Amino acid sequence: MNALEILAAEERRGPAPRLHAFPLPAEWGVTLHLLDESVHPTGSLKHRTARAMFRHALRTGRIREGTTIVEATGGNAAVAEAYFARLLGLPFVAVMPRRSSPEKIERIEQYGGTCRLVHPPLAIYDEARRFAEECGGYYMDYLANGSRAVAAEGEDDVGRVLLDRVTPEWVVVGAGSGATSTAIGREIRRRGLDTQLAIADPENSAYFPGWALGVDDYATGMPPRIEGIGRPRMEAGFTPSLVDLVVPVPDAASVAGMRILQEVAGLRAGPSTGTALWAAFQLAAKMCRERRVGAIAMLICDDGALYENTYCSEAWLDGKGLNPLPWVDAFGRFLETAKLPLTSEHL
């Protein structure tokens, strides 16, 4: 089998996507659906993006036998790339901040990857580029290339998978590289749907202020705290013209979202899913206010078990000054009144 056939076979073996329902009061006529992207072998929606990036790099001749794959992150993207590199028999190196947790390092080493720890954290990008040049490898650079690869390798599109299952009024997702939101926005248009696309954006991210001001290259220069989504600057893979609304979500509300998802729906997901869930509640409140009925759809991005020592730990949350309790209370009132404190004047 050649490398592209190996990737196709891996995709065929993949799990069937599951669509869960979050219970909202039936009398609202608003339903909330979650496509579980944590079911992939590497546990996150970055599995699809990584597969598309490997396909694209193979088809465009950027990787061949023996090429070392380099990525600048210790997050879900690196884990997924380590998995595909091993599947194709290629060496993989993640360049990541020196203070990365042992759990993160272990997730990459588990797939045979090597971690190169650097300081300061923002040096990972230059170091990944430099190291790839030095070893004659390929810097995959999911932030710059993920969106383009997904667009070019359409068969792996999360938009198709989601919209085959549900035709919602709103889809709400987070944006890191912008690959996922762009793929979904494109698929909505390809199908000619009236579905609107909302982005759930954490504190410090550039996407909300950039979108609200109508600027395509806004930068906050501050790192967001919700892993996987929000960026200190708007990335090139994010396509504002495909986006109808950006919902800013306080970080404590993202943590509340994570807890509520587990307690109410029995689904354990990471903090970025909590961000999207809180934005979905805001959209449900908006639909109730406007007396509209229909569905809202979102993704479960990764498993909450990865955050046992961080977003699931009271001590860690205290240390970060994050208190989800007022937001959990607001959710209780939301179920009774269909009203929520708005986090944006655009809602």
Ligand SMILES: Cc1ncc(COP(=O)(O)O)c(C=O)c1O
């Ligand atoms: C809930 C959620 N939605 C969407 C994304 C999309 O990320 P990207 O814009 O890099 O495709 C993420 C990334 O981790 C996420 O956690």
